[in-house]
Amino acid sequence: MKREPIIYLDNNATTQVDPAVVEEMMPFLTEFYGNPSSAYSFGKIAEQALEKSRERVAMLLGCEPREIIFTSCGTESNNAAITSALSLDPDRQHIITTRVEHSAITKHCEALAKRGIEVTWLGVDERGQLDLHELERAIRPDTAIVSTMWANNETGVLFPIEEIAAIVHKKKAIFHTDAVQAVGKIPINLASAHSHINFLSVSGHKLHCPKGVGVLYVNRRTRFNPYLIGGGQEHGKRAGTENVASIVGFGKACKLAGENMEHENSFVRGLRDDFENRVLETIADAQVNGDREHRLPNTTSIAFDGIESEAVLMLLDKAHICCSAGSACTTGSIHPSHVLKAMGFSTERARGSLRFSFSRFNTMTDVEKALHVLPQIIAKLRQMMAVA
Ligand SMILES: Cc1ncc(COP(=O)(O)O)c(C=O)c1O
Incomplete structure (x- = not known):
């Protein structure tokens, strides 16, 4: 066509998918089609490629490779973070989010609200910014998770994520950020001493990688219950045979994003x-x-x-x-x-x-x-x- x-x-x-990303993916669509969970060396080639990608993503985010879970998209990562936080404690069933999130958060929270989960929606001012005092006041002993985006997809407005994460941490709730629009565009360092981010969502197709692959960063000290249950892939944190070629592309895209x-x-x-x-x-x-x-x-x-x-x-x-x-x-x-x-x-x-x-x-x-x-x-x- x-x-x-x-x-x-x-x-x-x-x-646009970067041609260098396509080039790196191609062998995993043609020659190296093994299942990364297979025990023989043909499968191990795919497994090694996955792990190399995990390292590359971790490098861009400034975290450890074991904190990276590959998913199918940003939407799945967002859904998984919220679902996990709600599953940890029946006495913590309150969510705080904002009125300017992507539908991957808003529609999920609306669906949860219909099932009896209480959701607090924080407003923004004319600049698109939150009132951090209001955020702090909204966090309660039964708050399971606070989820705010890093960068707004419509306006590009950046929330002060490290500040928000510190407030949520002080109040002992879990903090998730939908960083789908931020990753690859602004520097992110999850290992910094000031980082109190528990979960962070990424989507491949926003950074010159194909559609259908995402990442959920799960801080190594944060408890996590898987969203997709089945095989033991992703160290038991996300079942389903990995989309090897796209994950390889994701790793390359992250490397290029860091360089660019x-x-x-x-x-x-x-x-x-x-x-x-x-x-x-x-x-x-x-x-x-x-x-x-x-x-x-x-x-x-x-x-x-x-x-x-x-x-x-x-x-x-x-x-x-x-x-x-x-x-x-x-x-x-x-x-x-x-x-x-x-x-x-x-x-x-x-x-x-x-x-x-x-x-x-x-x-x-x-x-x-x-x-x-x-x-x-x-x-x-x-x-x-x-x-x-
Ligand atoms: C801020 C934000 N979050 C989540 C998503 C959903 O990501 P995906 O398309 O990978 O599901 C998007 C996509 O536009 C987005 O802009």
Whole structure:
């Protein structure tokens, strides 16, 4: 299947698989297809590859290889962390999370609430930041787990995770962070003396690895009950034959992410900043959503007055430009983003917002092309709205 060249500015949705990742995976899809649990040496080749990957992931996160559990995706990692915490003590059945989490947390917590688990939802201010005093006050003797994301997928806003983890630790609850958008984009060091993170979720496809592989970091001192029960894979912490090729790719992707971290913070940040500044200069009544200081280097969420972002997406699509809307179209109706609504923005602002997210595979030419097309689309739609 051939496709038109695209300008892909939606790297928080998923990323291009790095060709070097594919190259490293290929032998495990073709030649070395053994089961890592098999006792013979053909299986051992796969097992050794798994362990090498575990070391590479641990290196990126600054933790020990034995603290890494391979899963199928970020969603599974998030579900596993919360389920485990709830399973440890029947007298601790209270969860604290935030109103701006990804649906991999919110929908799970909503489902748990329907089954009688009490959930406290923390709000955010206009910058997308939490009130840490409110968080501290919310933690109770029966709190099983506090789960807050590291980086917001829509706005890129970063929560002060080490500070949050320290508060939760002081109050003797378990702390989980959904770091799916943070890993590979900002430095993370779980071994640091200040780290009180019990669980951390990662997803391969957000860092130039294929879809269908994730990681749950489980601190070696944290009790963990497996989510998937069956064989003894992953040292009994996650049953199911491992997705060897993707795990090998994940290890390589983490190695590359570590090597590219500086680049992410200079080149990718530069692309984002250039794009954002020039959008704000050339398009009237456009504003950035959320804290611009504590933010991922690759993300910008911009609200445009008087337009529907879904319409912009359709016109950008015609120009082969991919980005995301601050709303989701499901079964014929448009739902404004829960993140932007939680930040106190109006439905109109949420519905007029677009997210652009960059990666090391973007170029200045991508930015120039997008900057050429976007102002025309916004002007055209505003004109149409004015006439209507
Ligand atoms: C913050 C966040 N958490 C979790 C997920 C889910 O990850 P996965 O697609 O690997 O299940 C995503 C995916 O967009 C995300 O952005």
